Amino acid sequence: APSTAGDIANQATVSSATAESDTSNNSVSEVTTVEAVAASEQADLSLSLAESADPVNTGAALSYTLTVSNAGPQTANNMQVVDTLPSGVSFVSANGTDWSCNEAGGTVICELASLIRLVWQLVMLIRLLSMSWRRVRPAISLIKRW
Structure with a gap:
């Protein structure tokens, strides 16, 4: 619109x-x-990312903590987090209260029906398969509606 x-x-x-x-x-x-x-009728979403270790050894497990927050006065509905994984990284699992996550072709999509004015955390465990660099950061975006 x-x-x-x-x-x-x-x-x-x-x-x-x-x-x-x-x-x-x-x-x-x-x-x-x-x-x-x-x-006064809008949500205010933000997303932050933290890694469990840096650097990480090739082939070692690594987890990212994605924190989704709603600072707005209203509940955010039909949210979607899209995480595009870097080359050489494979998705193992994701969990978070009431989140539904799926991966296809290196892109993880997690959906949540609603988020009130509280902070929710979504933890993704990502296993590194091969890596020739020291830092790995996925490209993440937050989309309010799906």
């Missing part, structure tokens, strides 16, 4: 190189009203 309040219009038209007998039904439009959400 747009970031400002007001009406937005979407219009679509169909056409053909073949002659038509009735072109009056070839266009449609829809107007949607976007309402402003007051700051």
Whole structure:
């Protein structure tokens, strides 16, 4: 949705190189009203990352602690944490109260239905398979809705 309040219009038209007998039904439009959400009705999400060891030996277990916080006045709903693992690292498991996590192709996606104004922690255990560098940091993003 747009970031400002007001009406937005979407219009679509169909056409053909073949002659038509009735072109009056070839266009449609829809107007949607976007309402402003007051700051008092919003969540304020943040994400932090801590590692269990640095440096870590090749092939050793390493765990990351991801802390998701909501400092906003409202509950955050339908949250998603996306963790893109670095090359040479494989996902073993993740746990956290009420979180649901899955991994595919080196990307871990964890979902939580709602988060009130409290701090929740999500711990991921990641096993390093091969590594020629000393620091490993996954690329992580926090998305409010899925």
